[in-house]
Structure formats: structure tokens, C-alpha cells
Amino acid sequence: MTANSELNRVELLRAVAAQVIDEASEELRRISLDIHAHPELNFQEHHAHGLLTDYLESKGFDVTRGAYEMPTAFQAVAGSGSPTIAVMCEYDALPGIGHACGHNLIAISGVATALGLKAALGDGSGTVVVLGSPAEEGGGGKVFMIERGAFENVDAAMMLHPTPGDAAWANVIAIQSVEVDYFGRNAHASAFPWMGINALDAMVMAYNGVSLARQQMRPTDRVHGVITRGGLKPNIIPDHTSAEYFIRAKNPEELEELKVKVKACFEAAALATGCRLEYRETNRPYTDLVNNDHMAGAYAGHLAGLGAVSASREQALSSVAASTDMGNVSYVVPSIHPMFGIPTMAGNHTAGFTDAAATPEAHAATIRASKALAMTALDLYLQPERMEAARAEFNANLRR
Ligand SMILES: [Zn+2]
Ligand SMILES: [Zn+2]
Structure with missing residues (x-):
């Protein structure tokens, strides 16, 4: 094939992907609204799992439900040969405020992208794997998927996430969540206060200790907590208090350093008050995200071609x-996680964002971003030198 006819072939297949995504748009809209109307928390996303796997199967994907030893994870495969590119779906919601992170849109964006790729690739030009990943909001579904081999034969991974603006690169920092309990001793707070050991004092001291330590933290560090149990009644010295904290830093190395400082604040308060401290790390730590520049740049280009900057x-x-x-996935295979803009004045994790995630405008933005993502994947499938460039960049980053 001449360079020109090769270029025409790529153009043609991009158009095929975009057309198939447009044709599926109405069905995907129904799935998105259904997931939005049935918000499910970490590892309980049974309704969404059922909708997505049934749909993918009806479209000819080879579906494994309850994949990787998690009832609400799935794998759906189409095409054949190499390379193999994974497109991620998320579909978990937040407590109390539903789909305030717009994961209903992430769910259909993964399916839309894969539908476009399946049609464009046919058989023999490469394999597309849709990975349904539960519990992004703290449960770390993808961390378990990595450990259970989901990415072993995968050459690159990609997904989309809604937010108030478009960005092909995502600023993602590492995180560890912890739970803290203080145990003291009850006493009548007026009659015999000297007989008590005040677990609320310990918690307040720790909260303030972390707040003071913040001055010496790096600008990229983040520590934020909520007290989830503060005592029962003012006239009872609290014998048990609890808190949840998120500790974040630029990368896993800086996160380890920060964790030591934060834990010292909790230990100091236990020592000062005489309480017993229980300190538990509750998730598998998430790493920062290594954006693959080659892939992110390609996505930005395709998005511009579709009218968004x-x-x-x-x-x-x-x-x-x-x-x-x-x-964590980006530490295993070349990855991107572009953020796509949906019209809203509200940031993620607010009730306003929940409302925005159900609008026709947000759906249209999801469809457009999915086309750009499919075209980015097609670059890697159809132009081996581009897959090689993405892989070389990943390897160079790993060595750093
Ligand atoms: Zn979120
Ligand atoms: Zn999210």
C-alpha cells in the first residue's frame, strides 16, 4: 500500500468508528440514565454490571461476568490478534449523592469506544478488551484486577472521566486511606471527670496536630479527614472515637514519607491522653498516574478535530x-485517563455534578470524547510505529 492509500484507510476506519458510536448513542443514553437512577456503592454495582455485560454480549463481545474474582467486575473481548488495548469502564457511585463523579458516563464511554473499535478493526487487526472495574471510589478494583492478571497481555489501557473541562492529561496523585480509632474510658463528665480517659480529646488533638503539620507539607501533599464517631452525650467522657483520613502525595515515595508524619500525629495524641490508638490502612494505595504523552497528545488532536479543545x-x-x-494501571501498561468537559458550574463530588451527569449535553460530550478515544486507539492499532512510540515512552518512564 502507498502512504496515501494507507492514510485513506486510517481515515475511513476512523469514520466507521465514529458512525457506529453515533448509531449506539440512544441505547447508551438509556443505559447511562438507568445506572444514574440506580447508584450503587463500591463492589455492589450489580445493576450496572448486569446492564453493561448484557449489552456488550448483545453486540457480539465475548463476555466474562464476575471476572477477576469480583462479582461486579467484567471482561468483554472483541477482535483478534495484536496489539491488545484495554478500555476501562467504571460505574460505582458515592454515598448520599449518587453519581456525583459521573461514572454512569464513564461506563458508557468505555462501551462506546469499544463498539467503535470492534466495527473498525474487524478480525485480525487487533483485540479490544473492555474491563469493567468496580469500586474506583476507594475500593481499588483495578488494583485487584492488576494482581489477578487483567493486564498481562494488554499493550495499552485507556479510559475517560467527566469533569468541568477538557484535558487529555490528568493530574493524579497517590493516595492511602486510613481509619483511626481511639479507645479511652467512660466517666461521668461532671461528677468524676478525673476517672475518665477522653477519646474525643485524643481525636481533637490529632486533628489539630495534622493541621499544624500541614505547614511543613509539600504543596503537592494533601491530608484530609472526617470524624465519624465523636462521643454519645456531653455528660459521658467518650471512651471511643473514630475518624477516616485520606493521605495523598505526588508519588508513592513522597506518600510513604507523608504517612510517617501523619501517623506520628495520631500516636502523639494517644500518648498525651492515655488512649489506645488503632490505626488501619484501609485500601491498597493508589499510585500517581503516569500520563503517556504520546497517547494523550494523539487524543488532544482527535478531540480538536471533533470541535473541543x-x-x-x-x-x-x-x-x-x-x-x-x-x-496503578499506568505503572503496568502505557495509559491515559483524559478528563472530558460536561457543562456544569459544580465540581465533582457535589449534588450539582450529579444533576449535570444526567443531562443531554453531558451525554453529547461523552459521545464526542468516546470518538476521540477510539481514534486514539486506532492510531495504535493501525500504525505499529505509534504503538512502539507509546511503549518506548512507557519504558523510559519506568527506568526513571
Ligand atoms: Zn470521584
Ligand atoms: Zn470518578
């Missing part, structure tokens, strides 16, 4: 910092 790499990597278990 991504923030520059510099803008994106110096803006909003959050955490995701996609970070």
Missing part, C-alpha cells in the same frame, strides 16, 4: 489533583 499538558498537570486506581 483540551487544556495544554502544562495547564492540565498543574490543575486539580485527584486520585484514581487508574494510576
Whole structure:
């Protein structure tokens, strides 16, 4: 084939992917709204798992339900040969505020992208694997999927996430969540206060200790907590208090250093008050996300071709910092996690964002971003030198 006819072939297959995604848009909209109306928490996403796997099967994917020893994870495969590219779906919600992170849109974006790729690739040009990953909001479904081999034969991984603006690069930092309990001794708070050991004092002291320590933290560090049990009644010296904390830093190395400082604050309060401390790390730590520049740049280009402008790499990597278990995936295979803009004044994890995630405008943005993601994957499938470039960049980053 001449260079020109090769280019025409790539253009044609991009158009095929985009057309198939458009044709599926109405069905995907129904699935998105159904998931939105049935918010499910970490590892309990049975309704969403059922909707997505049934749909993918009806579209000819080879579906494994309850994959990787998790009832709400799945794998759906189409095409054949190499390379193999994984497209991630998420579909968990948040307590109390439903789909305030818009994972209903992530769910259909993964399916839309894969539908486009399946149609464009046919058989023999490469394999697309849709990975349904539960419990992104703290449960670390992808960390378990990595450990259980989900990415062993995967050459690259990608997914999309809604937010108030478009950015092909995501600023993702490492996170460890912890639970803390103090155990003291009850006493009548007026009659015999000297007989008590005050577990609330310990918690307040620890909360303030962490707040003071914040001055010496790096600008990229984040520590934030809530007290979930503070005592029962003012006239009872509390014998048991609890808190949950998230500890975040730029990368796993800095996270380890920060964890030592934060834990010292909790230990100091136990020593000062005479309480017993229980300190538990409750998730598998999430790493930062190593954005694959080659893939992210390609995504930004395709998005521009579809009429939306991504923030520059510099803008994106110096803006909003959050955490995701996609970070861990990016340590295993070349990965991107573009953020796509949906019209809203509200940030993620607010009731306003929940409302925004159900609008027709957000759906249209999801469809557009899915097309750009499918085209980014097609670059890797159809142009081996681009897959090689993404892989070389990943290897160079690993050595750093
Ligand atoms: Zn979230
Ligand atoms: Zn999210």
C-alpha cells in the first residue's frame, strides 16, 4: 500500500468508528440514565454490571461476568490478534449523592469506544478488551484486577472521566486511606471527670496536630479527614472515637514519607491522653498516574478535530489533583485517563455534578470524547510505529 492509500484507510476506519458510536448513542443514553437512577456503592454495582455485560454480549463481545474474582467486575473481548488495548469502564457511585463523579458516563464511554473499535478493526487487526472495574471510589478494583492478571497481555489501557473541562492529561496523585480509632474510658463528665480517659480529646488533638503539620507539607501533599464517631452525650467522657483520613502525595515515595508524619500525629495524641490508638490502612494505595504523552497528545488532536479543545499538558498537570486506581494501571501498561468537559458550574463530588451527569449535553460530550478515544486507539492499532512510540515512552518512564 502507498502512504496515501494507507492514510485513506486510517481515515475511513476512523469514520466507521465514529458512525457506529453515533448509531449506539440512544441505547447508551438509556443505559447511562438507568445506572444514574440506580447508584450503587463500591463492589455492589450489580445493576450496572448486569446492564453493561448484557449489552456488550448483545453486540457480539465475548463476555466474562464476575471476572477477576469480583462479582461486579467484567471482561468483554472483541477482535483478534495484536496489539491488545484495554478500555476501562467504571460505574460505582458515592454515598448520599449518587453519581456525583459521573461514572454512569464513564461506563458508557468505555462501551462506546469499544463498539467503535470492534466495527473498525474487524478480525485480525487487533483485540479490544473492555474491563469493567468496580469500586474506583476507594475500593481499588483495578488494583485487584492488576494482581489477578487483567493486564498481562494488554499493550495499552485507556479510559475517560467527566469533569468541568477538557484535558487529555490528568493530574493524579497517590493516595492511602486510613481509619483511626481511639479507645479511652467512660466517666461521668461532671461528677468524676478525673476517672475518665477522653477519646474525643485524643481525636481533637490529632486533628489539630495534622493541621499544624500541614505547614511543613509539600504543596503537592494533601491530608484530609472526617470524624465519624465523636462521643454519645456531653455528660459521658467518650471512651471511643473514630475518624477516616485520606493521605495523598505526588508519588508513592513522597506518600510513604507523608504517612510517617501523619501517623506520628495520631500516636502523639494517644500518648498525651492515655488512649489506645488503632490505626488501619484501609485500601491498597493508589499510585500517581503516569500520563503517556504520546497517547494523550494523539487524543488532544482527535478531540480538536471533533470541535473541543483540551487544556495544554502544562495547564492540565498543574490543575486539580485527584486520585484514581487508574494510576496503578499506568505503572503496568502505557495509559491515559483524559478528563472530558460536561457543562456544569459544580465540581465533582457535589449534588450539582450529579444533576449535570444526567443531562443531554453531558451525554453529547461523552459521545464526542468516546470518538476521540477510539481514534486514539486506532492510531495504535493501525500504525505499529505509534504503538512502539507509546511503549518506548512507557519504558523510559519506568527506568526513571
Ligand atoms: Zn470521584
Ligand atoms: Zn470518578
